[in-house]
Amino acid sequence: MADYHWPPAEKRFLIGKSFSRVDGPAKSSGRAKYAYDINRPGMLYGKMVLSPHAHAKVKSIDTAAAEKMPGVRAVHVMFEPGKEVLWAGQEIVALAADTEDQARDAARAVKVVYEVMPHLVSDVAPANAGKERATAGSEAKEGDPDAAMAAAEVKVEGTYGAGVITHCCLEAHGQVTEWEADKLTMWVSTQNVTGVAGEMSKALSIPAASVRTITQYMGGGFGSKFGADPWGPACAQLAKKAGRPVKMMLERDQELMEAGARPSIYAKVKAGAKKDGTLVAWISESWGTSGPQGGGNPPIPYVMRAPNRRTKHTAVLTNIGPGRAWRAPNHPQSAVITMCALDDLAAAIPMDPLDFFLKNIELTGERGKSYREELLKAAAMMDWKKKWRPRGTKQPGPVQRGLGLSIHTWGGGGHQSNASCTIHPDGSVEVNISSQDLGTGTRTIIALVAGETFGLPISAITVNIGDSRYPASGASGGSTTVGGVSSSTRHAATNALNELFAKVATFLDAKPEELEAAEGEVRVAEDPGRAMTWNQACAKLGATPIAAAGQRSLDLISSGVAGAQMAEVTVDTETGVVRVEEIVAVQDCGLVLNKKTAESQVYGALIMGVTYALYEEKLMDEQTGRCLNPDMEFYKLAGLADIGKFRVHMMTGPGYDERGVIGLGEPPVVSPGAAISNAVANAIGVRVPTIPITPAKVLAALEAASGTGRA
Amino acid sequence: MSDERDPASRVVPRPDSPEADASADSKGFSRRSFLKGAGITVSAGVIAAEGLLETATAATDTKVAGPGAVPITLKINGTEHTLEVEPRVTLLDALRDHLDITGAKKVCDRAVCGACTVLLDGKAVYSCNVLAIAAQGHEITTIEGLAAEGQLSPVSAAFVLHDAQQCGFCTPGFVMAVTAYLKQHPNPSYEEVTAGLGGNLCRCGTYMGVREAALDAAKRLSAGRA
Numbered sequence: 001m002a003d004y005h006w007p008p009a010e011k012r013f014l015i016g017k018s019f020s021r022v023d024g025p026a027k028s029s030g031r032a033k034y035a036y037d038i039n040r041p042g043m044l045y046g047k048m049v050l051s052p053h054a055h056a057k058v059k060s061i062d063t064a065a066a067e068k069m070p071g072v073r074a075v076h077v078m079f080e081p082g083k084e085v086l087w088a089g090q091e092i093v094a095l096a097a098d099t100e101d102q103a104r105d106a107a108r109a110v111k112v113v114y115e116v117m118p119h120l121v122s123d124v125a126p127a128n129a130g131k132e133r134a135t136a137g138s139e140a141k142e143g144d145p146d147a148a149m150a151a152a153e154v155k156v157e158g159t160y161g162a163g164v165i166t167h168c169c170l171e172a173h174g175q176v177t178e179w180e181a182d183k184l185t186m187w188v189s190t191q192n193v194t195g196v197a198g199e200m201s202k203a204l205s206i207p208a209a210s211v212r213t214i215t216q217y218m219g220g221g222f223g224s225k226f227g228a229d230p231w232g233p234a235c236a237q238l239a240k241k242a243g244r245p246v247k248m249m250l251e252r253d254q255e256l257m258e259a260g261a262r263p264s265i266y267a268k269v270k271a272g273a274k275k276d277g278t279l280v281a282w283i284s285e286s287w288g289t290s291g292p293q294g295g296g297n298p299p300i301p302y303v304m305r306a307p308n309r310r311t312k313h314t315a316v317l318t319n320i321g322p323g324r325a326w327r328a329p330n331h332p333q334s335a336v337i338t339m340c341a342l343d344d345l346a347a348a349i350p351m352d353p354l355d356f357f358l359k360n361i362e363l364t365g366e367r368g369k370s371y372r373e374e375l376l377k378a379a380a381m382m383d384w385k386k387k388w389r390p391r392g393t394k395q396p397g398p399v400q401r402g403l404g405l406s407i408h409t410w411g412g413g414g415h416q417s418n419a420s421c422t423i424h425p426d427g428s429v430e431v432n433i434s435s436q437d438l439g440t441g442t443r444t445i446i447a448l449v450a451g452e453t454f455g456l457p458i459s460a461i462t463v464n465i466g467d468s469r470y471p472a473s474g475a476s477g478g479s480t481t482v483g484g485v486s487s488s489t490r491h492a493a494t495n496a497l498n499e500l501f502a503k504v505a506t507f508l509d510a511k512p513e514e515l516e517a518a519e520g521e522v523r524v525a526e527d528p529g530r531a532m533t534w535n536q537a538c539a540k541l542g543a544t545p546i547a548a549a550g551q552r553s554l555d556l557i558s559s560g561v562a563g564a565q566m567a568e569v570t571v572d573t574e575t576g577v578v579r580v581e582e583i584v585a586v587q588d589c590g591l592v593l594n595k596k597t598a599e600s601q602v603y604g605a606l607i608m609g610v611t612y613a614l615y616e617e618k619l620m621d622e623q624t625g626r627c628l629n630p631d632m633e634f635y636k637l638a639g640l641a642d643i644g645k646f647r648v649h650m651m652t653g654p655g656y657d658e659r660g661v662i663g664l665g666e667p668p669v670v671s672p673g674a675a676i677s678n679a680v681a682n683a684i685g686v687r688v689p690t691i692p693i694t695p696a697k698v699l700a701a702l703e704a705a706s707g708t709g710r711a
Numbered sequence: 712m713s714d715e716r717d718p719a720s721r722v723v724p725r726p727d728s729p730e731a732d733a734s735a736d737s738k739g740f741s742r743r744s745f746l747k748g749a750g751i752t753v754s755a756g757v758i759a760a761e762g763l764l765e766t767a768t769a770a771t772d773t774k775v776a777g778p779g780a781v782p783i784t785l786k787i788n789g790t791e792h793t794l795e796v797e798p799r800v801t802l803l804d805a806l807r808d809h810l811d812i813t814g815a816k817k818v819c820d821r822a823v824c825g826a827c828t829v830l831l832d833g834k835a836v837y838s839c840n841v842l843a844i845a846a847q848g849h850e851i852t853t854i855e856g857l858a859a860e861g862q863l864s865p866v867s868a869a870f871v872l873h874d875a876q877q878c879g880f881c882t883p884g885f886v887m888a889v890t891a892y893l894k895q896h897p898n899p900s901y902e903e904v905t906a907g908l909g910g911n912l913c914r915c916g917t918y919m920g921v922r923e924a925a926l927d928a929a930k931r932l933s934a935g936r937a
């Protein structure tokens with residue numbers, strides 16, 4: 001009888017090793033078809049008319065001229081006149097034409113009359129936002145923060161924060177929709193194949209069973225692609241009106257204006273410690289904007305929680321554009337605020353921040369042991385003790401070098417997931433799950449788990465995902481996919497295998513529970529000589545395949561990880577340019593399934609981290625209320641030359657493996673901003689209070705510190 | 712963003728270069744017709760800076776293309792395709808929307824990110840920044856032309872081996888950029904690859920793998936030549 005628990009270390013032959021992703025050849029040969037690449041017979045191209053105003057009442061919409069433009073086949077009004085648009089870029093009208101250019105021409109011919117209203121697009125503190133825009137959250141308190149702060153021997157005060165950034169998915173949001181009678185097929189770039197089908201059915205008032213969503217490949221989501229969005233139903237409406245398939249992907253400017261924004265968070269912080277480095281008190285007032293929505297309380301102080309603390313958060317409603325979940329929502333910003341304040345506190349003591357963090361490691365809670373191991377491992381990799389110098393130690397020349405660190409956490413428990421597994425009489429094996437591969441390696445993980453279960457190589461497993469016709473599985477957000485699909489696959493595959501054992505046991509003169517599948521054979525576990533090949537065993541099925549189902553199994557997965565990162569930067573004090581020379585990342589995520597794609601996740605997170613630490617920011621124009629950089633010239637992503645020497649170490653083995661599978665997408669992206677900021681402060685002797693750390697901010701911080709600030 | 716990218720590695724043949732002009736003439740288009748057709752998308756400042764405005768105005772006796780669709784012939788991966796497109800249609804849109812050749816991706820649509828990279832006479836170009844009519848007479852190679860379906864070019868294979876891809880949307884552009892770069896720089900150093908591939912952007916953060924893949928592919932290609 002096959003046991004569905006993960007095999008012990010000595011029995012694993014695939015789990016934990018490195019494998020190239022199974023869809024790598026399709027991607028690297030350009031054959032992979034993303035939603036953007038789907039071309040259907042007679043397909044039209046959709047474009048949208050966007051509000052140029054950040055806050056306005058739509059008085060009237062006139063599409064008559066647009067409808068007469070060459071090539072136009074359908075027009076769909078997306079916005080109800082009389083209502084208010086709340087950001088520049090909000091959709092008003094969608095239309096479909098024979099070519100993209102014709103659709104763009106026609107969009108320009110739509111006449112919309114607006115009554116412009118006052119807007120707020122700057123990232124101001126609540127006091128400057130006006131009462132109606134600032135929604136104060138409740139105050140949280142632990143211990144006696146005022147008394148502890150008063151008694152603290154060392155205190156620091158500062159303002160820290162992170163501005164609004166976008167997701168900037170390379171494949172813009174969007175879809176192709178096609179009707180066949182009253183049934184809708186939607187090729188969509190989404191993190192949520194199952195959920196979008198349901199949303200579409202609601203928005204269009206058609207049965208959920210009539211909607212099929214397909215996402216074979218998707219070009220980046222990072223938390224911004226969970227919903228059908230306004231353009232999904234609009235695209236379906238256009239296709240219905242025109243009687244032809246419609247492709248409507250967002251243009252780059254629209255993608256950056258409204259299809260994803262990570263909320264800003266800023267905080268005024270007071271932190272206090274004893275001279276020996278014991279952290280005793282934390283008081284913070286934080287605020288931030290998630291656009292027109294409010295926002296939850298960020299996890300401040302982050303991970304390392306002073307025993308006496310008081311926090312308060314205020315959400316500021318602005319017209320910057322709607323916030324969306326961004327890889328590890330609220331964590332990178334909270335890490336910047338917390339880890340930078342603690343780093344300043346360590347510098348004020350003065351104390352090596354590594355010693356400071358280790359001294360207070362118990363304040364991290366139940367993962368304290370992991371944090372200690374990971375900080376020490378990272379320090380060894382970085383050669384921290386040899387390289388570290390007290391903050392602002394002057395080095396010869398204009399270029400200053402510094403080190404910084406940060407720690408982080410995330411949940412990453414598996415989402416609900418159903419899988420079906422089929423063993424065919426010819427020995428081929430299929431696993432079907434309505435999940436999606438965001439580029440994290442989901443397909444490969446599913447094949448790996450099934451292969452491990454059957455004693456077959458990864459290449460023997462056919463994985464079918466990205467289609468709502470397969471068994472329902474959760475949205476890929478919050479690092480929940482790997483736990484969901486690995487456990488449902490393991491469960492389904494084990495169930496299928498036990499059915500196979502039941503069919504073939506008599507041929508081996510054994511009981512089903514005495515059998516095992518390993519090394520391409522079905523054999524008697526205690527007497528491996530009594531064996532038949534996998535194909536011979538499957539041939540005993542006759543004409544009928546085995547089909548078995550499986551669900552997420554909580555005893556195969558867990559949640560809650562630690563993680564430590566250290567950065568080494570150089571800062572040119574004459575130009576203000578920061579270079580990230582090195583980052584070491586030490587990360588746990590329970591049982592690592594595929595080492596190669598796990599490491600890729602962490603490397604990718606570090607590179608995204610460099611981008612948000614140094615370069616990217618959604619810049620808004622206060623006068624017009626519009627985004628100033630909805631493009632890729634001025635919305636800056638790090639390039640290859642911006643990436644230094646990065647190293648990743650995954651914590652595995654006893655203490656980690658037995659926890660089961662835990663998600664990895666979010667945690668490593670949390671710390672780079674804080675670690676890089678701390679390294680910059682260590683290098684130049686002063687804190688650049690907010691990220692991104694642009695050259696202008698570096699020079700301003702240096703000038704302010706030298707007391708020679710220019711007017 | 713670092714300014715250490717090497718723009719020289721990115722050759723964007725200008726449709727108004729003498730070379731492009733000569734080939735365009737053979738297809739019935741001239742500098743004049745190009746400017747008429749593309750005037751919408753090419754700013755006057757750019758044209759004036761190139762010192763071509765006067766020349767263009769002087770040449771009044773040539774055929775004008777557009778604004779309606781015109782027949783063009785593109786030689787893509789060794790096969791000639793005849794299609795009708797408006798003169799304003801980019802090579803990228805012609806490939807993707809008219810010919811269903813979708814390996815080249817549209818991301819920034821303004822010659823920044825490199826996701827649309829194809830080869831024009833063996834040199835990497837941003838196909839979002841080349842008009843389809845101007846690509847006539849050139850050998851166009853898309854990623855589909857690097858290897859037969861089901862097979863991988865040495866560069867693509869190196870990308871798989873070094874996991875130089877996550878979501879994969881930037882990957883075809885990177886593969887084309889590396890392919891072109893290695894033709895010109897067969898034995899690049901780590902630093903040279905870093906600078907030379909600065910014309911492509913990735914959001915998932917696959918640069919570590921891309922760098923390794925490029926260096927590894929260079930070795931394999933060199934070994935193949937030896």
